[in-house]
Amino acid sequence: MTPLVNFRELEVGDMLPSVEKDPVTKTQLVRYAGASGDFNPLHTDDAVAQKAGLKGVIAQGLLIMGFVGQAITSWVPKHHLKRFQVRFKGMTFPGDTISVSATVTEKVSEGENFRIVCHTEAKDQNGEIKLSGQFEVLAPIDPS
């Protein structure tokens, strides 16, 4: 698979093409619980979530981080990704549609590579930020 973005040519301020996810489903939260081992019932049992004062189950934060990871590895080869950090900011409910965006905030040459830092956000259909963070990419200056 060819990465969509040529990181060598990016400059500070450039935005990466945003990645739109399908609406989050309850089934997906159950699948993610099984896949990740996060079996906190707040993510899978509406009755438990309602007892905790929520309208219903909420998505695992790491699922939303997984969406951002999917976006990053659609932009850049996995082995060029060196660091990925997020802060969880808001709850995601089934039916929410998450989109992932990123902007280049830093680009420096470092030996044979560019070190490129991007700010990233995952937002829902109302523009509410679910998580924000950053990632660092090392991209070879000479592509050959």
Next chain:
Amino acid sequence: MADKSKVGVKLPIYLLEVERVKIRELMRAIGDDNPIFLDRSKAQAEGYPDTPCPPTYATLAFQEFTGAYLKILKMLDVPLERVLHGEEEYEYIGEIFPGDVLHCQMSCESIVEKKTRSGSLDLITLQTIFTNQKDQTVLKARSLIIERL
């Protein structure tokens, strides 16, 4: 309230075997069909010896399958019902492949008390170093756990 005298405490090293089917399950749950993580021949065409793990794979090392978070929070006297996951960070040093056996070393890096308008918090930073069967450190993970006091 977290026991600040225990900063630096470590869990005994535990093992995580990297299984192809668990990678596939994680990818399916995320809804990510990137063949690099799923199809060995596609990964090899891109220069990988096998399918690398996706960026958030390491989360499998922390919860139900190993009990690591539960064990270290118990050591720190932090009640589970008061905690939230605030931040997560991965530093990628090498790739992780199916069949790898990861030696996971989790420790408590710091505990910082923070006062906010809605009350006090303890910010607990847990670090986990992942070393593979060839003794190569491949990943460092950092989880910021927030305890509401």
